[in-house]
Amino acid sequence: MDLTYSEADEAFRAEFRSWLDANLPQEWRTHEFWSTKTEAQSFDLRREWEAKKAQDGWAGIAWPKEYGGRSGTPTQKAIYDEEMNRAHAPATVNTLGLTFLAPTVMAIGSDEQKREIIGPLLRNEVIWAQGFSEPGAGSDLAALSTRAELDGDAYVVNGQKVWTTNALRADQMFTLVRTSQESKKHQGITMLLIDMHSDGVDARPLKQMTGNEEFGEVFLTDVRVPTDRVLGEVGAGWNVAMLLLSFERGSSAMGQYVLFRRQLDAVIEMAKANGKAKDPMIRQKIATIAGELELLKLHSLHILTQVEQGRELGFEASMTKLQWSETHQDLGELSMDVLGYAGQAVPGTPTRDLGPMQEMFLWSRSETIWGGSSQVQRNIVAERVLGLPR
Amino acid sequence: MFFALTDEQRALQATVRDYLGDRFPLSAVREVYDDPSGDGAPAELWKAFGEQGWLAVLVPEEHDGLGLDLLDAVVLSRAFGAGAVPGPWLGTIVAGEAIRLAGSDEVQKTWLPRLAAGEVRLAFAPDLTQPVEYAGVADAIVAVQDGALVLLEPSDYSVEPLAVMDRTTRLGRVTVTGGGTALEAGSASVVGSPVDQVLDRATVLVAADLSGIARESLTRTVQYDKDRVQFGRPVGSFQAIKHHLADLHVSVTMAEHGVLFAAHALDAGLDDAKQAVSIAKAKASDSAREVTAAMIQYHGGIGYTWEHDAHFFFKRAKREEYAYGSASEHREKLAKLLVDD
Numbered sequence: 001m002d003l004t005y006s007e008a009d010e011a012f013r014a015e016f017r018s019w020l021d022a023n024l025p026q027e028w029r030t031h032e033f034w035s036t037k038t039e040a041q042s043f044d045l046r047r048e049w050e051a052k053k054a055q056d057g058w059a060g061i062a063w064p065k066e067y068g069g070r071s072g073t074p075t076q077k078a079i080y081d082e083e084m085n086r087a088h089a090p091a092t093v094n095t096l097g098l099t100f101l102a103p104t105v106m107a108i109g110s111d112e113q114k115r116e117i118i119g120p121l122l123r124n125e126v127i128w129a130q131g132f133s134e135p136g137a138g139s140d141l142a143a144l145s146t147r148a149e150l151d152g153d154a155y156v157v158n159g160q161k162v163w164t165t166n167a168l169r170a171d172q173m174f175t176l177v178r179t180s181q182e183s184k185k186h187q188g189i190t191m192l193l194i195d196m197h198s199d200g201v202d203a204r205p206l207k208q209m210t211g212n213e214e215f216g217e218v219f220l221t222d223v224r225v226p227t228d229r230v231l232g233e234v235g236a237g238w239n240v241a242m243l244l245l246s247f248e249r250g251s252s253a254m255g256q257y258v259l260f261r262r263q264l265d266a267v268i269e270m271a272k273a274n275g276k277a278k279d280p281m282i283r284q285k286i287a288t289i290a291g292e293l294e295l296l297k298l299h300s301l302h303i304l305t306q307v308e309q310g311r312e313l314g315f316e317a318s319m320t321k322l323q324w325s326e327t328h329q330d331l332g333e334l335s336m337d338v339l340g341y342a343g344q345a346v347p348g349t350p351t352r353d354l355g356p357m358q359e360m361f362l363w364s365r366s367e368t369i370w371g372g373s374s375q376v377q378r379n380i381v382a383e384r385v386l387g388l389p390r
Numbered sequence: 391m392f393f394a395l396t397d398e399q400r401a402l403q404a405t406v407r408d409y410l411g412d413r414f415p416l417s418a419v420r421e422v423y424d425d426p427s428g429d430g431a432p433a434e435l436w437k438a439f440g441e442q443g444w445l446a447v448l449v450p451e452e453h454d455g456l457g458l459d460l461l462d463a464v465v466l467s468r469a470f471g472a473g474a475v476p477g478p479w480l481g482t483i484v485a486g487e488a489i490r491l492a493g494s495d496e497v498q499k500t501w502l503p504r505l506a507a508g509e510v511r512l513a514f515a516p517d518l519t520q521p522v523e524y525a526g527v528a529d530a531i532v533a534v535q536d537g538a539l540v541l542l543e544p545s546d547y548s549v550e551p552l553a554v555m556d557r558t559t560r561l562g563r564v565t566v567t568g569g570g571t572a573l574e575a576g577s578a579s580v581v582g583s584p585v586d587q588v589l590d591r592a593t594v595l596v597a598a599d600l601s602g603i604a605r606e607s608l609t610r611t612v613q614y615d616k617d618r619v620q621f622g623r624p625v626g627s628f629q630a631i632k633h634h635l636a637d638l639h640v641s642v643t644m645a646e647h648g649v650l651f652a653a654h655a656l657d658a659g660l661d662d663a664k665q666a667v668s669i670a671k672a673k674a675s676d677s678a679r680e681v682t683a684a685m686i687q688y689h690g691g692i693g694y695t696w697e698h699d700a701h702f703f704f705k706r707a708k709r710e711e712y713a714y715g716s717a718s719e720h721r722e723k724l725a726k727l728l729v730d731d
Binding site for chain 2: 001002003009268272280284290295298299301304305306308309378383385386390
């Protein structure tokens, strides 16, 4: 057991911290600043800032140098996430492209795809959406029915995608489509890279219960996609999707830990201010959540150790997801318990949509659904880790 | 950055588990269970503990011990929990820690080498108003009296044996009649007074035993539910059961992390050691309670019988849940650290 960081890791942390000090405006670190911006304004600000961050070399932390990355260790990526959250830096606008698509292209993309996709992603010039879920294919992803039919040098795509993050702002969408009807539903699926600016792509916003519209639905009507926009083999889309999702496997939750821990501190401050901190039930809940968050951090250190030691990773990511999403939901509930009826009123000006705790409370309901619902994660843990029968 | 057991610690774990599987399986635990008037401390097992160095683990080398870390003792405690192992190991180890941390040179010289060799059995009493584990067989008891550590020899107390619910231990009511020897040579360190240090270390060792109980109970339940067929399917294929078992796996894994970190935090004198100890005990208590209850439930009728081993784990977990602070007591300690300080 040795929980100290190496000199190289500490130097990395110090360097990034001083970059953030110099380049992240003070006012950006407040909820007030962001709450006065429209979603479009917020997106543009973040996109621009992220591009500058990349320009200064703070992108692709764990990507190989040949792709413009820093060739950093998994620990350095975790430190990076930690420092981003510690500084209240805004989250990336390109998660799906950066976390999932880029490493998949590095692994199985053609040379041309590598050239075309990775550099612009790193510099945040191209925003990517993920076209997986459909009205009839949520947790049962392989039930997808969007069809792509070969017509000369292009596929003609028809169907509908839903819950698509960045649907309205994305330039490209990596999309699962059915290229042939096979007896098994996992077969005949292909991963297509669709230009969102093509004819026949109609992206519409969906309003979430927070009032935001960061996801949407995408209608695809006779969209022509050149055949060289297939990622991986035709018909092997299911395996490509599994490879793609596996890149979440070794990632730590250090970023979430730092963010949630700060949110808990705010809840504690509120409880002290309004007297709820004397309520024994509230105290028990505060302690329970604080404990679960520390355990989340330890689980992240456990995963980092496995990765750094080159040990085979199992399905720890499902446990990480369950631990952080369920705990964050409990934290959202606790924040409402502490606020009491006063929490029904939004603090600040009457034009403000939601206060930070209200936003956390509502948003946390989505976290046990997206990226594999808690029920799907429990199936994975039960079947893949414990070996229980299907 | 290395958050894991070392190869040596993993080897130690394998050695203990192999030994228990071979020489002291649950059928041997059952013999102790079915002999309530016995002393609950099998002599052969104790001899092996001494020979294997499992009593010497925390004794300094100058007193013929191994001088290892609390984390190494945690590896042992976890394996003993998994085996529902009876005997005065925990009391002996914790009393030894009190002597090591606060005993005079003479007291250390008198007790520690014999402790390391398995020649004496000790008991530790954090609260003399409560029943004391293995007070009846102990060659001495280290007790907390008026916030200080005292070494009591048999001439200083009498023991009234008590019947027990969890027969993987034995309990006695201790009445103190003599003064004993104050253990007051120790000094406060970053992690608190000697009494606090001893109690924290005991708490982590119990939490480790609980995490061992929890893991073993889960493993046995998963195995049973893979095999047990009802409605033409293994019962482990039903989501009502498998989802709960998945949650329990997450819970046990977190408890294991918490215990390892708490031991390391005490070993390394980390600032958040107090917090880590309470998180570990609260989580391990909750986790073991839930898993051992699920073990009974998901075995169905057989899990409720005396004949089945589930009750060994269920009762042991329940006893340890209240030892050195319950989950809610430790959460209140955490709340004090987080809210009041």
